[in-house]
Each structure stands twice: as structure tokens, then as C-alpha cells.
Amino acid sequence: MRFDDQVMTTLRVNGRAYPLELEPRVTLLDVLRDRLGLTGTKKGCDRGECGACTLHVAGRRVLACMTLAVMVDGAEVTTIEGMADGDALHPVQEAFLRSDAFQCGFCTPGQVMSAAACIAEGHAGSAAEIKEWMSGNLCRCAAYPQIVTAVQEAATREVTR
């Protein structure tokens, strides 16, 4: 087996393929922000604690700061930039707007990505369940009541759609 210092990697982000030569120590978060200019995914703690960098890999919510980019070669990555359909916002984004579920907005992309997965997993059945399953996303402005409301509202719309 050959161990490489530079690895040819194809990142598939929001439906587009990006062939890149990467150092294996680079995180997915840094590649998205610094190489691809996709700065919607935020760097908060950079140590897996705050959830600001939450995105989807193969449909599941993960932390981009704890992911080495070379390890998601070929996998489908969805970031906050891939949620809206043209000018039409994703239902979770709409619900965040309607519920005023943010103050400074820094944690919001991670909250939205986490919330979309939380609903898809079936873990948004009640306020208590949402609080537990969204606990990996911290909000320094403490907009938690509005965030829970937004997730609940989006989950209801998802069910009735």
C-alpha cells in the first residue's frame, strides 16, 4: 500500500465535482472555505464542539472540522449553499426566517443543516426531542426557543407536504 503526501481527491459538493490535489491533513471545512470559496459553512471552535460547521455527507449530518477532506473522496457533500432551490429557500431556512431563529447568524448555517437532518431522521416529534437531538449546535446568542419553534414548524410542514 502506498502512503501519499498529496492525494488526488474529487469532492462532490452540492452536485458539482471539484477535482483537487490535497494534503491529507486538510479538513473538509478548510477546503470548502479556503479552496472552493464556499464560506457558508462556519468555523466556530474547530474542535468538534460547537456544530457551526455541520453539513451533510451522503445525506447524514457530520462536522466538517472533524473530517479530513481526503476521506470523503467521491461522497456527496451538501452545504448550506446547496439547500435553496434557486431563489426558493429550503423549508427549514424559511421556518428559521419566520420564527426569527437567530440573532448574529453565525451558528445558523450549522443549525439549518442539523435541523434538516434531524427532521429527516424522525427526531423532531416534540420540543423535548428537538432539544435533545439538536444539542450539538450551540448558539451564543441563545436563540434556542426560536430555533426549537422553527424546527418544529418545519417538521410539521414536512409531514403535511
Add this chain to the structure above:
Amino acid sequence: MRPFGYARAPDLESALTALVEPGTEIIAGGTELVNWLKEGIAAPDRLLDITALPLDAVETTGDGLRLGGLARMSDVAGHPAVVRDYPVLAESLLSAASAQLRTMATIGGNLMQRTRCPYFRAETLLPCNQRDPGSGCAALHGDTSSHAIFGWTPECVATHPSDLTVALAALDAEVILRDAGGTRAVPMADFYRQPGAQRQRPTTVEPEELITAIRVPAAPSAHRSHYLKVRERVSYEFAVVSAAAVVELDGPTITGARLALGGVAHRPWRLPDAEAALVGVPISDATAVREAVARSFTSARPLPGNGFKVELAQRAAVRALRTAGGVA
């Protein structure tokens, strides 16, 4: 982060061959190792990505449960057989970390978490034998509120952070290790070394070995089990103390009990004296259950800052037992 070479192992044989070379570290979920790489606590020459290996199955067998080393925490926690027959296991997993981390983290990686305390990764470098063997222990002369009450040595007074291993210890699980020469099984309770013995090696895993699976023996009583985690906030926090209990009952009487504690030692801490004393005790008699649990605490050695854990851990054990037995 120091640079390193990277390879993705295409099959188990080539992974085991690559591991023989010193300086090679395994990465799977990455939720632990990537932090240590960033902080310089781990600095391998070569990083071996094992996520392509077919080791992620969760299987029920005639003699129990087999969890692949690469099964994700979220997948094991949601597996119907785990939820139905081993609630202590599902509860321990769901009380750990966050949804994002559980989606990433593997079962094998959960076991390989480092025994650590706040001094281990302090922003200002402080003496820590876990991080820098031989440098000393800052906690011993500092804040010991989150530290061990059992099994510690002057070398290290930290606790192991895993919830899962506490449940696995109470279930008498075994860790299946594989190297190029073959396979061996290590009981969960013996997996971590006493601090001070072979400082560089917190676990019994040899550098050329890989965790292929966890074997959980079948037990008809395992459905009567519970994991109780006491923490400083309701979610997404390490345990102050935790208790895993598996109870066998004949009517109202305890005929067998298995108990393990988390947050109290460098490894999941089984309570054999309490387990023996619990046999014959009526599960509804809280005082008698408490007296039996107390048998295991005569050997507790609290540190200056954590005397409260001795009481808290006993109460947690009693409640876990009674919840498992259906009376709390």
C-alpha cells in the same frame, strides 16, 4: 498539524500489513484523532484510513450480539435488536456526544478514546503523564472535581470518557482484536491499563492490532437493563458519574446483577462485591439495595475535590438497578 502520509486500506489483510510499520495510526470516524492531530497530541508518520473495510455490520448471532468495529454509534443505537434486547447499550450510546458526532464516530474508535482530564488538553501546556509521559500530573495538585475515585495512581487520576464501555462492561462484552498472526478476545473490563504501567499504551491493543468487533454475550436478563448518566447539563456532556445495570429477577427477588460505573476510574469500573451482595435482595427494598451497593465503596479513594462522587455514584447505581428492575 504535522504532515503525514495517507492511504485508504482496500482490505483487512493489507491494513494489517501496513500497521506493522511503526508510526502508523488508524483513522475511522476521526472525531477523536483529528483533535489530537490538531493539538499535536498525536503525530503519526502515516495515517491508515480503514473506513472502506467491511467491518460495520451489527449482527445478532445465536450466542449474542456482534458489533463491527466500524459500526457507527448512531447505527448501533438505532438497531432494532439493540433497542429491544440491550436497552443499556442503546441508552449509553444515545447519551453520548451529539447527533453529528454519533453519526461519525465508530464503536472501535469509541473504545480508543484517551483517558483524559481538563489538564490533558489545557491551552497552556501543563504536566500530564497521559499527554507527555514522565512530565507529572497537574491534576494531583490542582482541581480534582472531575477525577477518579477508584483505581487511580499518582501517575494519573483521570477518568475514561466513554459511556458505551460502561454498558459493555456490565454486559460482559469482549473486544475482538486482529493482527496479521490471528485473533484474540479481551474482556471489556480489562481493556484499559492501570495508569503508570507501560505509559505510552493506555489500552491492551498492540500497535499492529485492529479492533474488528465487539462480542456481547446473549443474556435473557439483558433486556432488564439501564444506563443512568449524571451530568452537569441535560445533553451533550461527559458524565460526572454514570451507572450501567443489568438485573435478573425471580419475581421480586434479585437473582443476579451486573453493575459498572463510569466517570470514576480510568476504565469502566465493575462492582463485584455489590453484585454478590445483591443476590437475594428484593428489588423494591431501596435500603437493602443501597446497602449491597455500598459494599463496593469501602475501597473508594476520593481525591480532595471529588468526595461527592462517592455518594453520587452509589445513588446512581441504586437508581440504575431499580430502573432496570422496573421499580423506579
